[in-house]
Amino acid sequence: MKTRFGWAVASTLLIASMGAAQAADMSMPMKAPSPVAPAPTWTGCYLDGGVGYSVWNNDHSTTFAGGTTTSVTTRDGGNGWLGRIGGGCDWQLNGEYSRWVIGGFADYDFAGARGSNTPSEVIVIPGLGGGLTPITANVNQTGTWYVGGRVGYVALPGLLTYVNAGWTGTRFSQGGEFSTFNGTAVNFAYPGWSSNNGWFVGGGTEYALPWFNGLFLRSEYRYASYGNHDIAEVSTLTGVADGNIEHVKTVDQTVTTSLVWKFNWGGPVMAKY
Template identity: 40%
Template sequence: MKKILLALTAVAAMTGSASAADLASRPYVKAPMPAPVANWTGFYIFGGGGGGLSNADQSVVDTVSGTPLTITQRQGGSGWFGTVGAGYDWQFSGTWVAGVFADGQFGSIRATIQDPFNGITGNQKLETSWAAGVRLGWLAAPNVLTYVNGGYSGAHFGQTNFTDLAGVPVGAHLNSYNRNGWFIGGGVENSLNFFGISSPGWFMKTEYRSAFYSAKTQDELFDVSNVPVGNSIRANSWNQTISTSLVYRFNWTGPVVAKY
């Protein structure tokens, strides 16, 4: 009987040692880390460029009497531009983002200006403009923002030099001038990680914008004397642009995670 008890005790001791050895050999597994949390609140800067279309609703007016000599007609053109700007966004209610921004554009977007009575034509060129506005967006994904925007804008139009229909300068022009207006638009902004590029803080945005500037009446002037030719041109400006910009967001410093 004593021999049987001793044998059972020995078996139990060996079994316990083997189980303890098995437990000690299991690898340590860390608890899973939480997914990164995107935060769109903060300042950003951007720069880029694009192309645009310009349209001018215009009519010819008698300089002395102010009587319209033609019905209003629309002339168009196109060109390119560069842009730089800055802004601030607030993320709220989880997937909504609101912000304010300001930017400037420089380039050459042209629209045709014509006086059929004098047989002359020229280009009204949008050289520089600026905009200040607000935007409201919705996060289609944690790192993809779709948005609409709108606000106030100002523009500088360069001097329009006239030629005849054969393209020969006629020695007449319209002076350069400034006009104010408003704009609306929208676009998509996403982190470059969306394309598999590891670049914290760097984003890309593509935006459409439509800007409207009020009409101005200008005298056609001789180049040398600046004396009116006899007619004036009244024209407004409507510009549509598409741009792509590289954006850097200062707040995008990485996820906040718990430590284990």
């Protein structure tokens, strides 16, 4: 009798402990799975502005009056800071191509890249004993425009790498010529010029800044080449050309850092990378 009573008590305690365990399990909250972090999309139109540095080279030669003599080609250059403004639109592809971004843009650089031009000619300066002297002129790259497209690849969520290419034009101002030796003005000049038949290629990165939706940081390098441009030498006293023609071909390289604001940015999207 005692044995049966003992088994009954043991069974009751076992059932009670199992019920308590189940109740405890039911009372514990279930941990929800961690949400998938949203990744930024590059789809949208934007405005950008930044600063950078320009380094340019001018390869030039001179055909003298009458076209009978042409000088050898020499190289001059300059450098300086620039400010860039622009805008464009991007579209991030979908599906299996969701890492790819394509877009178009236009930029303008306000430049102050100063250098020199030393035409391959020597002249006689009155009052200096009739000797021949080489001449120099100050040159300043004042502005450059770009129109092009780009193709990007989302290397990491929030980080876009890209290449771009397109058409470009640039402008130079040029002062009057002076003696390279002593700075005496010679009353002649090759006026400033614009080269609008250029092309450029470049590349860079764009990073989504975490503290403000739609704001990106861009760093970029560009290489631009411009076609040959002919400049007629003129008298600064009369404005009449003297027949000398300088042939100029320009190459320009820039590095810039800009802030990009996508004003109709789509915001974060759930993306699998």
